[in-house]
Every structure is written in C-alpha cells, then in structure tokens.
Amino acid sequence: MLSGVFDGDVGPRSSCAMEVLEARRQSIASGRWRFLNQSHGNGVVVLSPEEPCFGREGDALVTTLPGAPVVVFAADCALVGLASPQGVVAAAHVGWRSLLAGVLEATAMTMRSEGAAQLVAVLGPCIGPECYEFGESDLEPLEARYGPSVRSKTAEGRPALDLRAGVLRALEALSVSISSDEAQCTACRPGWFSWRARNDTGRHCLVVAGER
Numbered sequence: 001m002l003s004g005v006f007d008g009d010v011g012p013r014s015s016c017a018m019e020v021l022e023a024r025r026q027s028i029a030s031g032r033w034r035f036l037n038q039s040h041g042n043g044v045v046v047l048s049p050e051e052p053c054f055g056r057e058g059d060a061l062v063t064t065l066p067g068a069p070v071v072v073f074a075a076d077c078a079l080v081g082l083a084s085p086q087g088v089v090a091a092a093h094v095g096w097r098s099l100l101a102g103v104l105e106a107t108a109m110t111m112r113s114e115g116a117a118q119l120v121a122v123l124g125p126c127i128g129p130e131c132y133e134f135g136e137s138d139l140e141p142l143e144a145r146y147g148p149s150v151r152s153k154t155a156e157g158r159p160a161l162d163l164r165a166g167v168l169r170a171l172e173a174l175s176v177s178i179s180s181d182e183a184q185c186t187a188c189r190p191g192w193f194s195w196r197a198r199n200d201t202g203r204h205c206l207v208v209a210g211e212r
Contacts, residue, residue, distance in 0.1 A: 001029045001207045002079075002124050002182065004191045011073045011203025012037075029207040035071040036061060038093045042101040044110045060092035060107040064114055067212035071205055075193040076186050078167050079124035079206035082107065082176065084116035091208045094126075094167055096134075100142055104170045119176040124206045125192050126163050128185030130154055132196070134161040142166060 003010055008024045012035065016024075025033055036045060036058040043058030045051070047065060061070035070091045072079050077095035088111045092103055108119060129152035136159060142150050146169040152162040164183065171178065186204075187197035193204050 003028045003205045003207075005193060005202070005204070006191065007204070009193070009202030010205050013201065013203075015201075028205070029069045029209060031067055031069045031209060033069050033071050033207070034061065035073065038073065040095050040097040040101075042098060042103040042106045044090075044103070044106045046110060046114065059094070059098045059103045060090055060110075062088065062090040062107065062110050062114060063210070064088050066210050069207045069209045071207050073203040073205045074124070074126070074186075075195040075200050075203050076127040076197075078126035078163055079204075080104065080107075080167060080171075081122045081124075081206050081208040082111060082119055083121075083208065083210070084111060084119055086115050086117055087210050088114045088116035089208045089210045091206055094163075096138065096142065096161060096163060096166075099163065099166050099170065100145065104167065105174060108174045108176060119174070120179045121171055121176050122180040122206075123164070123167060123178065123182060124204075125182045125184040125186050125189070126167075127187045127194065127196060128164070129160040129162040131185055131187035132160050132163065133158045135159070146170060 034053040039057040044060040047063035072093040080092045082090040149165040186192035193200040
C-alpha cells in the first residue's frame, strides 16, 4: 500500500503526537509496522518473528511472515515493493546511491534464498529526470552499470538522472516482472512529499505485507 501527502507524514521523524502517527499508519495498513534506519546502501534485513528493527540500518526488509507489514519511506527516492507466489515479500528504498550499491540485486538474492522462485514488483513515485539535475561524475558509474537509459535532461536541458529508468533496468536484469508503476514525479506532481523541490520533511511510504 502506498501513502501520500493526503495521508499525512507517516515517517519516522514525524512531528505529530505518537497516537496520531499510529492512527495514520493503521489507516493505511494494519499491523505492527517495521522499518529500518535507511542508509542509502545495499543492506537487507530478513525479518524474524521477534525482530523489532529498532535502530537497525539498511534499505530493504524481507519477510516470509504472513501479514507482517514491512515499510520504506521517501521524499524523492524510489520505493519498490516485491512479492512472490511462495509468500516471500520485501520493501526496498532506492535512491541513486543505493541503486548504484546494488540494493535491488541484494534484495532479490535474499528473497530467492528465502524460497522465492518468481518475483513481481510495484514501483512507487519518485523524482523524475525533468526535476533531477545530476553531476556528470555521478552519472557515469550509474550509466556504466545500468545503461544509457539512466541519462536524461532536466526541463531546462541540463544533465539529469532518470532514477526510475535505472530501477526498471535493474529489475529487468533480475527477471522481476512489474505489476504496477506509479510513474509520477514527486518534485512536480501534487500529492507527494519532495525534499529536493520543497525541502519537505514529511515522508510518504510503501507498505508490503504477505497474505495472512
């Protein structure tokens, strides 16, 4: 499940009272939300029944626990949910650094080690290339890894990163099919938080839970 601005800030640094925050979260997806301190790397945590996740760093959570909500947050980065018919699910936070570090590859590998034979993904909104000016020195390694589709231009014609294209290319290379793609730019489309465009401190989220 995907939340946006109209659901309110549901992120870990929300300034609202805890009871308000918990009510917002439960209105999106019921159950004990578990999430990590996102670190823009490739760390993957496999959720055990008693894993609180509190204080743990990483950018992806994997679980085989039925109905256990795993959650990632963003305000421009891509949020990717993955599932399998075998009951293995995951949520991954993918900024440019974690994309380059291979967080999607690490997540898919972990899911398969937990018994997933087929993988399907949903992709939430993220900043679009029209709003994501990017330095040449940072673009080059991403292009080398994921191909020329990650190179784009901003609305003003300056070099840009197409983060969504990079995510899609990584998933394609992993033989992950796409069931849903929320192809909206968080920076210039209404309804989403954006740190880059507006310095929003709020976070939208993607919640993934296997069938109970």
